[in-house]
Amino acid sequence: MKKNYLSPLALLISATLFSTIVSAEQSATQVVDALANMDVKINVIDNQAGEHGIDCAALGADWAACNRVDITLTNGSDAIESDDWALYFHSIRQILKQDNPQFKITHVTGDLHKITPTSQFKGIKANEKVVLPITGEYWQVNYSDFMPRWYATSGDALPRNLKSTDTQDPTQFVAPFELKNWKRVGADNNVLMTAENRYKKNTALNALSEQQMRGQILPTPLDITLQQGDVDLSKGINLHLEGLTKEELAVIDEHLQQVKLKQNNQGFLVEGKIIPNQFAIDNQISGAYELVITPQKALIVGYDRVGLFYGMESLLSAVSESEKPTIATMTVKDKPRMEYRGVFLDVGRNFHSKQVVMRLIDQMSRYKLNKFHFHLTDDEGWRIEIPDLPELTEVGSQRCHDLDEQTCLLPQLGSGAENNNMGSGYFTRDDYIDILRYAKARHIEVIPEIDMPAHARAAVVSMEARYNKLKAAGDEKGAEQYRLVDPSDTSVTTSVQFYDKRSYLNPCLESSKNFVNKVVSEVMQMHEEAGVPLKTWHFGGDEAKNIRLGAGFQDKNGAIELGKGIIDKQIEDKPWAKSKACQLLIKNGDVSDFDHLSSHFAKQVSEGLQQEGVTTMQAWQDGLKDAVNAKDFATKNVRVNFWDTLYWGGFDSANDWANKGYQVVISNPDYVYFDMPYEVNPSESGYYWATRASDEQKVFSFAPDNLPQNAETSVDRDGNQFTAKSDKPWPGIYGLSGQLWSEAVRTDDQVEYMLFPRILPLAERAWHKAEWENDYQAGREYVGGKTQHVSQQNLANDWDRFATIVGVKELPRLDRAGVAYRIPVPGAKIENGVLLANLSYPGLVIEYSLGESDHWQTYSAQHPPKVNGSVKVRAKNALGTRTSRVEIVTQK
Known part of the structure; x- marks a missing residue:
């Protein structure tokens, strides 16, 4: 047998090479370990850099708006001499300039950027501080603008998150905001919510007495008549509800526990039945009911099963929160104000668990919200299993550091190097079917988007990863079947979230239609298995544009205007402009131009939906903007989520959609986007492109069916009053929806913090029209601060009533349901050495702690404490299990 021998020299060379490779691997790992131990500190220097000497326009900033930030990296005990490394970090603001010549910042995709050494890099000594002066686009006025989980790479070493940023709390790596830096622009006239300003605002609340709370129901019924006397419910209630399913009865049993009641055959008798033809309310619609409570029993008559279910929910809502539960005798006649009463949840940007989705759906049913708009996909994640297209979840639901993106999407929105957080995840078929059945028992339609x-x-x-895999296996036909890009398309396009042309599927390809048909078919099968036929499909359709071609930019080769970013627009393309497939469609006359491609594709999707028996196609309104009217689409109904901001003309443009035959669902970001902050304060999380704040009182004060009216009750993004008028006919709205986008929402607790309790005033406005809401009148002008068409006193009185119900009854019930709602931060001030504190709701507890200590004491408004120096204040829920964030108050 022939043997292979290595000479001593060959053995020596082999051993040396092996040692070198091992040494290099160790060196890369050591570099990553050293970088991972770096301390990161971000300091906002100036949010109005353009007003203080920096030429933001020349840097190409949209609307010539830019900010200055210093990033300080403090090395640990191990020096970094290698120049083979990169620090990846998440920034929702584009980096325009970096002034340390030893380093370079490169935009990767979306919010992902990387820092790498330049040829001038001199190494980083042990314990050395390195400052990177950054100029970024727009502003950064909240801690939540800064995303966590920076991570380090070097060679083939495993990436590692930097410990100092591996947190959900951005204050751990962002320096405290200086007072000047909470403003977007110098002319920002919003009111910063300090403890003192919050105290002043809260003093306007006049809580109802216990007697005034008798019989109060949320959402408010159409008509309610109270009688004398209350019914003792301490023995529980005895339910006889004819016509409800066992699943619906099980839901009611859960809701009994949330109001501290239980079923008992010896308890108060509650009978319910469905009599649609004998109903007393005019314009009978699904969900209408009558409720009569006498000392002997309660009778609920529903127009349908939904009405019977809602009548029971109203009875539970009316139960007192006293030690001995009671309910007032009364007569209620009620029906919903709007057909569509919805909540939207984005699980694409960041994933959220099945448990939090179900908790949300359950609470929606308590407040008679009936549409769950489920945003299942986006640039950053695909969240529903499609078994025949496994790559959608194998690749598209995962985020990790794979520069080729064949196993996962690149990290975004603070997800870091690994897929062990809410950046990754998806719902299996069984999960989705469970959610459908859960919603069905609560009379909620799930609308997949x-x-x-x-x-x-x-x-x-994901489909490119599928294409590459099948092509490598020799299956050319299978590889092309669901491909979503045209390989001929060389368009230079930047999406709103700073992705390239791969942010858009190509609407001109037959394979794109195959993909849509496949996904629709699979989702329909899940609905059929759940016993909930798919009635509404949400197409999405929004923001199919190149942000660089927007009004905030100007071409460097043209006339230069003040206040706009200067870029080379000649190298920018509209989406699909260089796709041969799309060029052919336009050449053949199938589509007039590239701007019309999105609406053209929507029409094709609607035809497929109509053939499958789906009766309603829904979309964000800008996705259908180039259609003539709703009749351009094949489905029986075409519904739009209207999301123009009011102060930028939305008070008028909403009419256009209604007058074109669309079912208009009011979804305005300046009022019902719940990813916006609760108040103007850097510690409140959320985006703020539409408004600096939307608290519960603002949502409550929203007039969704008379949009111009809101000019008298709110301000624009900069805190300024505005004028609104529309001369057009207004057919009225179909519905109201509250939205939670998840870019800055990375945990289930954050989901509930942002949604609750804002969902309660949303439900109130969707179900009940208040006395202070005026009917729409074409041509009536509302001028903030001048006209007085709205009764401010009636509005204030109504808020007092609503806020008292929420604080005294609803928040404790959310506690019992395990909902991590936002606990309001107290208002407080020190006056003559005495601490004065208050809250936006009654029923909660205020605590204070003196100086630097964490010795918390209960605050009493009747006996306010004398204090010296600074005082910390916070609020606690009635159960004593959770607290608000802490605010520090000092003597002025």
């Missing part, structure tokens, strides 16, 4: 043709990057990347 698969966003397209923009915001489709997760799908596009």
Whole structure:
């Protein structure tokens, strides 16, 4: 047998090479370990850099708006001499300039950037501080603008998150905001919510007495008549509800526990039945009911099963929160104000668990909200299993550091190097079917949204991974079947979230239609298995544009205007402009131009939906903007989520959609986007492109069916009053929806913090029209601070009533349901050495702690404490299990 021998020299060379490779691997790992131990501190220097000497326009900033931030990196005990490394970090603001010549910042995709050494890099000594002066686009006025989980790479070493940023709390790596830096622009006239300003605002609340709370129900019924006397419910209630399913009865049993009641055959008798033809309310619609409570029993008559269910929910809402539960005798006649009463949840940007989705759906049913708009896909994630297209979840639901994106999407929105957080995840078929059945028992329609043709990057990347895999296996036909990109398309396009052309699926390809049909078919099968036929499909449709071609930019080769970013627009393309497939459609006359491609694709999708028996196609209104009217689409109904901001003309443009035959669902970001902050304060999380704040009182004060009216009750993004008028006919709205986008929402607790309790005033406005809401009148002008068409006193009185119900009854019930709602931060001031504190709701507890200590004491408004120096204040829920954030008060 022939043997292979290595000479001594060959053995020596082999051993040396092996040692070198091991040494290099160890060196890369050591570099990553050293970088991972770096301390990161971000300091906002100036949010109005353009007003203080920096030429933001020349840097290409949208609307010539830019900010200054210093990033300080403090090395640990191990020096870094290698120049083979990168620090990846998440920034929702584009980096325009970096002034330390030893380093370079490169935009990767979306919010992902990387820092790498330049040829001038001199190494980083042990314990050395390195400052990177950054100029970024727009502003950064909240801690939540800064995303966590920076991570380090070097060679083939495993990436590692930097410990100092591996947290959900951005204050751990962002320096405290200086007072000047809470403003977006110098002319920002919003009121910063300090403890003192909050105290002043809270003093306007006049809580109801216990007697005034008798019989109060949320959402408020159409008509309610109280009688004398209350019924003792301490023995529980005895339910006889004819016509409800066992699943619906099980839901009611759960809700009994949330109001501290139980079923008992010896308890107060509650009978219920359905009599649609004998109903007393005019314009009978699904969900209408009558409720009569006498000392002997309660009778609920529902127009349908939904009405019977809602009548029972109203009875539970009326139960007191006293030690001995009671209910007032009364007669209620009620029906919903709007057909569509919805909540939207985005699980694409960041994933959220099945448990939090179900908790949300359960609470929606308590407040008679009936549409759950489920945003299942976006650029950053695909969240529903499609078994025949496994790559959608194998790749598209995962985020990790794979630069080729064949196993996962690149990290975004603070998800870091690994897939062990809410950046990754998806719902299995069984999960989705469970959610459908859970919602069905609560009379809630689940409306799935698969966003397209923009915001489709997760799908596009997943189908490219499928294409590469099948092509490598020799299956050319299978590889092309669901491909979503045209390889001829060389368009230079930047999406709103700073992705390239792979953010858009190509609407001109037959394979794109195959993909949509496949996904629709699979989702329909899940609905059929759940016993909930698919009635409404949400197409998405929003933001199919190149942000660089927007009004805030100007071409460097043209006339230069003040206040706009200067860029080379000649190298920018509209989406699909260089796709041969799309060029052919336009050449053949199938589509007039590239701007019309999104609406053209929507029409094609609607035809497929109509053939499958889906009666309603829904979309964000800008996705259908180039259609003539609703009749352009094949489905029986076409519904739009209207999301123009009011002060930028939305008070008028909403009419256009209604007058074109669309079912208009008011979804205005300046009032009912619940990813916006609760108040103007850097510690409140949320985006603020539409408004600096939307608290519960603002949502409550929203007039969704008379949009111009809101000019008298609110301000624009900069805190300024505005004028609103529309001369057009207004057919009225179909519904109201509250939205939670998840870019800055990374945990289930954050989901509930942002949604609750804002969902309660949303439900109130969707169900009940208040006395202070005026009917729409074409041509009536509302001028903030001048006209007085709205009764401010009636509005204030109504808020007092609502806030008292929420604080005394609803928040404790949310506690019992395990909902992590936002506990309001106290208002407080020190006056003549005495601490004065208050809250936006009654029923909660205020605590204070003196100086630097954490010795918390209960605050009493009747006996306010004398204090010296600074005082910390916080609020606690009635159960004593959770607290608000802490605010520090000092003597003025």
